[in-house]
Amino acid sequence: MITKFRFFPPGRERVAKPRNVSNQRTFLERFISGPWPWLLPAILMLLVFRLYPLLSQLYISMTDMRIATINQANFIGLANYEFLLNDRAFISTVLFTFVYTIVGVAGQFIIGFGLALLLNQPMFGRLVYRLAILSAWVISSLIVGYMWRLMLSESSAGVLNAWLAVVGIDRVSWLSDLTTAKISVIGVNIWRSVAFTMVFMLGGLQTVPLEILEAAKVDGANAWQRLMRVIVPYLRPLIGLNLIFVTIATFNVYEQILALTGGGPGSATETVGLSMFKVAFGSSIGTGGLGLLGRGAAIGTVMFIITFIFALIYLRLWIFTKEDD
Template structure:
């Protein structure tokens, strides 16, 4: 018996419609509407960030933007050896830590209070939020008038009415100036934390709190065992946001003290601007390359803190649970 082999024929190639179909689905989806926004984001966000890293390795000056040389890590080396910059960095850390701690404690306390069925709580919410919606420049100028020394300052006048003979040097004494700029920033920014935490408190199931109350849990136990664990992710995100915002505060300190007296209230953001775009009459200012290096150091610190804090509070605790 013989077998006859049939030659294999290649399948007939049909015109492909996959690519036009995929293109049609792409055009019908959300991406065409998002591309303009993504382009603007790349142009005005990503490009400046990458340019900043490049400029930080040059000796670019405002006086001559066309001629500059590549200096490598010299700007970073200079900053790490500059005691003035180290002192500024240390005060920025202190300003950020104290500000974030007070903002969160006071803001969370206000959120707990506003979550209660109190009469007029809507009025109080709006009053507290007013400090956040007002421009930071207006806040700075208002508080500078209130903290002015002598009878012209509202707080000093009140204290003198109470019997104090000498006006308090709110902004001219180094220690008082540091505490004053922290207090002003806390006054303005606490409302943001209050709204953030209040939104989280209102997502907690009421039947869960009522069941805990029936079981005999007091206010402290309900707070520690139910409310804070339930809001853990929201708290972590809020702390990261207010830390980044506090670390980069600029306008309020500029208006209140301009970094003085001396350098007592100078933060990295203020020093960065003064170095890169400050008074050009001084040869040591207008150093865009060195200012960009300061900005990169700020970016590095905030990035490391945000990643480490989110990992410790969210991912690690989530794995343990």
């Protein structure tokens, strides 16, 4: 079968279909029997609502658009990117964001998957435990920030310090010390986001066929071995996906940090997401900021590139199987 102009490659079923496949199908027939009709509605939806804004964001990143003069943007090429690469503060922000993301993702995944395994077992009051963990994730991140701001407060209103005092440990500077502030913002993010991994993996654990697990049990595998040799390999693509999305979410967090430390002390806990927000919109209404939408968009692109690299790594390592090609 030689077709010169194949805009869409013909869809091949993974398995032969029950009816006969003739070689003389028209383009339309091939198109209809292929995967594209399945994909079309979703792709149309994305084209209508997402493509234009995202492309114009790319364009904005190459202009000097500011909030104050939003209708008078000039095209300035890659000047915004050049500015960012030469900005030492921005580079150190990126570095902290890596630490924040890697520690945060590892923490979320280990705890979240652990909780999913734990709460997948039949036990009394399971719903209550699940609801408890979920509720942390349901509160909006800005309010999580406010809440922990007060719980971690170094004044005598600080709940955590008050508990430590009961145990006999002296006041800890949770938010104003350069090191503990970093630990605090990472910890709060883990606290809030663990439920995502838990729910996601709870859904995934259901797809592990019981007989494989039972077979492993009969073969004498202990719980840890069953986890590492049966469950994890089986869920590999889902775990990879979960990691991708947790990474993106963690990388983009800014509201919590804004409420907790505002990126401080100094800029010790500033992440790239927070930088983008501050550059584009100012750190609060009262201070204004420059409202540099162009540079904010450029930071957005940098974030995109970094998360894209992360995603590609996960895709290679965990998700794409040979069959996907």
